[in-house]
Amino acid sequence: MSDSSSSSSTNQHTVVWAKDDSSETCTSCSTKFTFLKRRHHCRRCGGLYCNDCCSLLASLPQGYNTKSRSRVCNKCFKLTVRERARSDIDIATIHDGGPSTETKMVSSVQKVIYWKMGTREGAIFDRSTIDSVENQVGLISVQKLQDLMIEGELGNTVRLRVYTPDRKLRKMTKHPVLLWFHTGNFCTRGIESPSVDGLCRLLANQVPCVVISVEYRLAPENPYPAAVEDAYSALCWAARNVMLNYDADNRMICVGGDGAGGNIAASLCLMARDKGIPANGRIVAQCLITPPLDLSPGSASKYESRMKHKDGYMISGAQLSWFHAQYLGSSSSSSDPYASPLLAVDFSRLPPALIIGAGYDPFFSEGLLYADKIRKAGGKATHTLYSNSTNSFYGSGLDESDEAIMETVVFIVDKVQEADSSSSSSDGGVSASI
DSSP states (O other), X not given: OBSSSOSSOOSXXXXXXXXXXXXXXXXXXXXXXXSSSOOEEOTTTOXXXXXXXXXXXXXXOGGGOOSSOEEEOXXXXXXXXXXXXXXXXXXXXXXXXXXXXXXXXXXXXXXHHHHXXXXXXXXXXXXXXXXXXXXXXXXXXXXXXXXEEEEOTTSOEEEEEEEEOOGGGOOSSSEEEEEEEOOSTTTSOOTTSHHHHHHHHHHHHHTTOEEEEEEOOOTTXXXXXXXXXXXXXXXXXXXXXXXXXXXXXXXXXXXXXXXXXHHHHHHHHHHHHHHOOGGGOXXXXXXXXXXXXXXXXXXXXXXXXXXXXXXXXXXXXXXXXXXXXXXXXXXXOTTSTTTOGGGOSOOTTOOOEEEEEEEEXXXXXXXXXXXXXXXXXXXXXXXXXXXXXXXXXXXXXXXXXXXXHHHHHHHHHHHHHHHHTOOOSTTSOEEOOX
């Protein structure tokens, strides 16, 4: 694995630094520099910017010879992440001291919350514990938000929350679609959870796209395969309805999720390939964020990262095992590829994948292996390891969360544009009629 943030730039780069007194205003917004609006050099382009336009940290490509994450302007931040998202090899961001102090504090609190929730044998499980500590802060405005109840393919009822982006952000004739499956270890959170709602609003406007957040059934009341069945029902509904009701294109569907949602998104791609998608719908990208991809017995000791971080940040190995046991229930389906996508026999004809791992996450070894299996089957996969981050970092605002979200956005935009320029499904999208 490359230890730079981009495989596309290995040549040495010489940054030409603007002189401190060369300008009295920000290169980007033209705001005058003051004591409160101080000037900063972008560590990639060398330009002078104010606090607001040069506040993001990024791991720069190898050619910049930086040993830590660097402060860059907004434009260079997007450029750096775009190079990363378009990489065709496994890459890792610069290790810059590991998780932040804030992350370590959050980790300690979260483990206590899980314990109070009853994530152990003999305890009474109460998922409301984790929702009670979330607060909705600074709602991101979208053009329209709609809650729906749909009838599933197997007679199941699925709740959806549909986010339509601000019409001023439209970039294409029709919006692409992102089916999003939330985190929560298969047992907690939902589409109304502030962290889930906020992330979906952000993704809707950043891409921009119609985001369909799926309220899949939770364990232990509804063990596997309930969540995957709900995911497939949501996909079929989207394929049949988005063109008519949301001015979106069912030939440009992306799926994604973080944590347990990443497992469900990967499983959905396998199921869609095997069972087909109605109304000529098509999945053009899958975005899997720190996904657990092998829930089979013995998986806890099968992978290096599982063993290394079994009692690491955010969640203990015992708590993970408890959650996975609830999801699988009393069935012996842990080796079913729709439960453990990494154990599938056939990885061909899957949509291009972005797999985001975290350096302090128990599951990053599985993500690396999944990307490799997709490539060996003739598919496309990008794997980025965010070296300083932990399980549950995505969308948290901690550590490298901003970079990971922007990489997701860039990847979706790229794959949608590729799909828009080609009506053929031979480039890796999942497309079939039922």
